[in-house]
Amino acid sequence: MHPVVFNPTLEEVLNFVGTFVFAVSGSLLAVRKSYDIVGMAVLAVITAIGGGVIRDLVIGAVPPAAFQDVSYLWIPLLATILTFFAHVEINRLRAAMLIFDAAGLAVFCVSGTAKALNYGLGPGAAIALGTLTAVGGGIMRDVLAHDEPAIFLPHSELYALPAVVGSVIVVFIPRLPLNNSIAAGLTAVFVFVLRLLALRFGWKAPRPWRTTRQEESDES
Amino acid sequence: MHPVVFNPTLEEVLNFVGTFVFAVSGSLLAVRKSYDIVGMAVLAVITAIGGGVIRDLVIGAVPPAAFQDVSYLWIPLLATILTFFAHVEINRLRAAMLIFDAAGLAVFCVSGTAKALNYGLGPGAAIALGTLTAVGGGIMRDVLAHDEPAIFLPHSELYALPAVVGSVIVVFIPRLPLNNSIAAGLTAVFVFVLRLLALRFGWKAPRPWRTTRQEESDES
Amino acid sequence: MHPVVFNPTLEEVLNFVGTFVFAVSGSLLAVRKSYDIVGMAVLAVITAIGGGVIRDLVIGAVPPAAFQDVSYLWIPLLATILTFFAHVEINRLRAAMLIFDAAGLAVFCVSGTAKALNYGLGPGAAIALGTLTAVGGGIMRDVLAHDEPAIFLPHSELYALPAVVGSVIVVFIPRLPLNNSIAAGLTAVFVFVLRLLALRFGWKAPRPWRTTRQEESDES
Numbered sequence: 001m002h003p004v005v006f007n008p009t010l011e012e013v014l015n016f017v018g019t020f021v022f023a024v025s026g027s028l029l030a031v032r033k034s035y036d037i038v039g040m041a042v043l044a045v046i047t048a049i050g051g052g053v054i055r056d057l058v059i060g061a062v063p064p065a066a067f068q069d070v071s072y073l074w075i076p077l078l079a080t081i082l083t084f085f086a087h088v089e090i091n092r093l094r095a096a097m098l099i100f101d102a103a104g105l106a107v108f109c110v111s112g113t114a115k116a117l118n119y120g121l122g123p124g125a126a127i128a129l130g131t132l133t134a135v136g137g138g139i140m141r142d143v144l145a146h147d148e149p150a151i152f153l154p155h156s157e158l159y160a161l162p163a164v165v166g167s168v169i170v171v172f173i174p175r176l177p178l179n180n181s182i183a184a185g186l187t188a189v190f191v192f193v194l195r196l197l198a199l200r201f202g203w204k205a206p207r208p209w210r211t212t213r214q215e216e217s218d219e220s
Numbered sequence: 221m222h223p224v225v226f227n228p229t230l231e232e233v234l235n236f237v238g239t240f241v242f243a244v245s246g247s248l249l250a251v252r253k254s255y256d257i258v259g260m261a262v263l264a265v266i267t268a269i270g271g272g273v274i275r276d277l278v279i280g281a282v283p284p285a286a287f288q289d290v291s292y293l294w295i296p297l298l299a300t301i302l303t304f305f306a307h308v309e310i311n312r313l314r315a316a317m318l319i320f321d322a323a324g325l326a327v328f329c330v331s332g333t334a335k336a337l338n339y340g341l342g343p344g345a346a347i348a349l350g351t352l353t354a355v356g357g358g359i360m361r362d363v364l365a366h367d368e369p370a371i372f373l374p375h376s377e378l379y380a381l382p383a384v385v386g387s388v389i390v391v392f393i394p395r396l397p398l399n400n401s402i403a404a405g406l407t408a409v410f411v412f413v414l415r416l417l418a419l420r421f422g423w424k425a426p427r428p429w430r431t432t433r434q435e436e437s438d439e440s
Numbered sequence: 441m442h443p444v445v446f447n448p449t450l451e452e453v454l455n456f457v458g459t460f461v462f463a464v465s466g467s468l469l470a471v472r473k474s475y476d477i478v479g480m481a482v483l484a485v486i487t488a489i490g491g492g493v494i495r496d497l498v499i500g501a502v503p504p505a506a507f508q509d510v511s512y513l514w515i516p517l518l519a520t521i522l523t524f525f526a527h528v529e530i531n532r533l534r535a536a537m538l539i540f541d542a543a544g545l546a547v548f549c550v551s552g553t554a555k556a557l558n559y560g561l562g563p564g565a566a567i568a569l570g571t572l573t574a575v576g577g578g579i580m581r582d583v584l585a586h587d588e589p590a591i592f593l594p595h596s597e598l599y600a601l602p603a604v605v606g607s608v609i610v611v612f613i614p615r616l617p618l619n620n621s622i623a624a625g626l627t628a629v630f631v632f633v634l635r636l637l638a639l640r641f642g643w644k645a646p647r648p649w650r651t652t653r654q655e656e657s658d659e660s
Contacts (some may be wrong), residue, residue: 030372031431035366035427036374036424036426037425038371038372039371039373039378041371042369042380053278057502059502059507060491062277062278062279062280063279063341064278067349068345070344073348075259083428084426084429088430113336120304122506122508124513125503125508125510125513125566128507128513143236143363144369145372146586150383151479152473152475152476152483153473153475159478159625205476205478206477207476207477209474227611253588254591254598254647256647257645258591262592262600273498282498282499283561283565284498287562293568294564304648304649305648307649307650317512366586366587366589397624414653
């Protein structure tokens with residue numbers, strides 16, 4: 001559908017992986033909050049499709065993709081059922097989950113930016129919408145579950161910024177002397193690695209000037 | 221407007237009843253939170269029209285019905301004024317409110333699913349949107365009022381699941397050997413009764429496996 | 441674009457001022473919450489464009505203005521960077537901020553109502569959407585930052601009601617024996633002054649009957 005795209009089959013597979021992992025993160029949060037299966041299903045669906053649905057409403061792709069391909073509803077429901085029975089085991093797989101989640105982040109920011117460009121939006125808007133596709137569902141998950149959005153918190157490792165970087169790169173892909181699919185694939189890999197490096201080395205986004213300094217002097 | 225519909229006049233009346241009762245629940249929550257009349261009006265409007273507006277944006281019915289028929293704005297404002305003066309009395313009518321609310325739930329899930337089908341969405345999407353029409357406003361009410369969404373909480377009686385059941389039935393109505401209006405009406409009655417039975421007998425949605433078990437063993 | 445408009449250049453300048461001040465209020469809240477720069481940027485963008493984006497989705501102006509003119513994304517990012525370094529100083533300018541914010545409120549309710557009318561919405565819907573344009577971003581800011589919406593709280597001075605008044609007046613402008621631009625400008629000035637008077641004299645929206653009375657008797 002959009003020209004800037006990596007291998008379509010691979011993109012679809014990665015999109016489904018991202019959808020599934022985002023959905024699991026939604027239903028796991030519901031388990032931690034002691035919600036019932038309705039809360040698990042709602043949070044799974046919202047986390048998985050929330051960002052993409054808002055992107056599609058903004059660019060005028062109506063009905064949004066998540067309401068045209070029923071996989072985007074079935075996958076979160078399967079994730080809910082799996083989490084319902086196996087949340088104890090899934091919680092033990094936290095490291096694996098973070099890796100899959102990084103893959104979802106990477107593929108969503110690339111495909112979201114590409115779709116926005118394809119619908120005629122300018123580069124600035126496309127970067128904003130690519131980032132929104134990647135992080136919007138997680139923000140909606142946290143807001144619905146009455147938590148502070150995880151990506152705002154200063155102790156969280158870089159999450160949105162790798163998506164911004166990936167979205168910016170996608171905007172320049174058509175000017176690169178590279179096959180578009182390959183360039184998009186490499187961009188996603190770059191975002192994925194960036195996120196894993198941030199997790200591994202504890203890279204964090206900067207906090208406002210002097211708040212930090214003041215706290216540091218408080219500590220000393 | 222949509223073919224799968226019960227008696228149009230009756231549907232309209234029930235839609236207005238649902239809108240009114242949902243609006244009252246929004247402004248009552250504002251009273252409990254000690255908000256002023258602005259908070260009461262915003263929560264009344266959001267609860268009453270929130271689910272339907274998102275459904276209409278998703279299916280491409282723009283402007284949404286709530287912005288075309290001004291009744292959908294006047295009714296929440298009337299509910300706000302009534303609640304402003306009579307919240308003490310309305311709070312005493314909690315049982316009656318729950319019955320009217322069940323009627324709103326029933327009619328919104330049926331008419332929401334029917335409208336989505338009529339706009340060409342597939343059965344899975346229509347079920348999701350029918351349920352969203354019925355429960356979306358209440359979730360938005362709770363989020364705006366800084367509460368956990370009531371329908372997620374494990375001590376709440378079945379609310380979303382009767383709406384899901386009703387939406388699933390509506391998808392099959394065109395295949396039934398029954399007049400569509402009558403079938404839709406019966407579906408709404410079924411959802412209504414299901415919700416009242418859940419209230420009467422304390423039926424609850426299942427909680428994740430082993431969370432429950434663990435707590436039970438904790439208690440013993 | 442819309443006929444009921446004050447001087448286009450002045451309207452654009454005021455829109456940019458409003459966008460900037462709303463964005464600063466978003467990133468300042470992020471600072472108070474100890475969020476990192478991602479939280480600051482997200483809250484800045486949401487506060488600045490949130491109300492207008494929902495208005496545009498509802499009236500069918502897709503992509504929303506904020507995604508067509510990249511200034512609406514750059515301005516919040518500039519506000520974020522400024523707040524990042526100068527939040528201490530900006531916090532000291534609270535009085536000036538409130539005055540600029542009142543200007544944003546005034547211009548957003550007038551231009552929002554005018555745009556809705558121009559897209560063919562009825563007077564009731566246009567008033568609701570004009571008010572939403574003015575106050576929607578602030579509500580979304582507070583919800584995302586895990587706060588109760590400031591405009592609901594009973595100790596807050598009139599904020600939404602001046603916007604409602606302004607939106608109502610705009611609906612009547614075409615019937616007034618006045619140049620439309622001048623009438624719209626006067627309306628915005630009126631809303632601006634109303635908000636400043638509310639701040640100066642502590643005018644508050646009424647609270648539900650008997651809640652207030654009861655508390656007063658509690659205090660005595």
